[in-house]
Amino acid sequence: MASLKRLLVCGGTGFLGRRICEQAVAHGWAVTSLSRSGAAAFEGGRVPKWAESVKFESFDISKASPDEIRPLTEDSDAVVYSLGILLESNYYKTFAKSQSPLDGVSKVIQKWNRNPLKHRIEDEISYELMNRDLAVKLAKETSASAKVEKPFLFVSAAGEFPGIPQAYFKTKQQAEQTISTLPSLRPIFLRPGFMFDPSSSMTMTMAVGLKAIGTVNEMLGGNAPIISRDVLKPLSTSVVAGAAVQAIESESVTGVINRDDMIDLARQASFAT
Template identity: 35%
Template sequence: MSKSIAIFGGSGFLGRKICEVGIGLGYQVTSFSRSGKPPSINEAWVDKVEWVHGDIFKPESYKEKLKGKSAVVHSIGLILENQGYKKSMNSNFNFLSDLQNLASSLKGPNPMKKDRLNTYEAIQRDSAVILADAYLEQQKEDPTFVYISADQKIPIIPEGYINTKREAEFELSCKKDLRSIFMRPGVLYNESDPPLNNRRIFTQFVGLGYDIKNTLLGNNIDFINQLVRPPCSTEQVATKIFAKIEDKNASGVVLLDEIRK
């Protein structure tokens, strides 16, 4: 089988890095999204990816293109069902505006405007199961499915965020003949982000807290170890994904500590 991979969410924050690393490793990379358009960035690897239209909830729009893929990656998720947080996280630092945006996001989506396909259940669980079934229908030889899960619940984020990821892991693990790999990264940052990018500032704060915890307490208190977790880079996650894909004996959960090695 050729080194070819399909990525759903390839134009997203982590998905872009998965595409970039895959191209660097010699993979034929196909990214599926509803727009079918590449991200607006001026980097050489972008032109080497096949950007294709596909609605993950409508397998007929993409399933034929899954045949022959050595792996499929599900890199679609929601931190909050109100997606206003995305604009804030990817912008440059503006303290008052960012607090207002975060507070608005935590209120959740307007019930009158809430789309049943824009929920934790739909995006993080149901879409993964739909995609896995479509892949299994098309690819009979060593199908490998990578699901981007999470290390643990993020403070102040609704329980539905982590619950639906764990439910997806369970559903996928029950798929006969599917080699499932569950990546559990922590808070993510991109090493090339500008210093005043909100996401970079936040992850630096998280990393500082983790370093202070290690200096003062080490790893001796389990409760604190679970509460204070280190960030990891998109590069670390993407590199580990391809290492696991190429290790035919690898399957199951890949914990944060392993991702960061």
């Protein structure tokens, strides 16, 4: 879509966000990245060539007012929210403040099973804040500033994963529900399972393990307990990022984008570059 030129990525220095910026630059977008670290995310290391074409802004959306956010969304043709956390800081604090390891594990499990609708934010970093409230905050300002229908892409999640609290997935779903009701937006919800990236040896190792479990599971003709099929088929961040850019550029793409659709969109993106 040639008319789309300016992309705003909230979380553009993160695990997936920087790959979205990279793919967008390759597709000819003028990219602005918002993160608390700004360009400092690359300090002390080699700055990749694509990053030289990105405008990195040091910006804390959790503290920003609507008047500070709206000019940024108004000046963009599409907006991406790729911030998110797998584990809250208050899980670590809950464990650390417990009287014993057993007591700590018990309290953490209680939090895992809580109802996110009734949960009050205890710390600055929480699922409710990072996975839901800030995404909705950005989407509302994008909606308010949109003169024509504007793509808003939210990086959600698919399935469940051992060790990740239910609240992680619930808050993603709640964000999707609210964003989908806002006017003047073309909402796009990417739902990847486990993602891996060559820059992270840990994710690469985990991806190999999950693929092995998935292969054995398929051979036995059953479903692995707890782990969803999408998680057992990990995706690279490059594939998810390619799908994100292609989804934004394709006017017919809207709503939930699952694993197979992401792979198809990523293929289209690779042909377009």
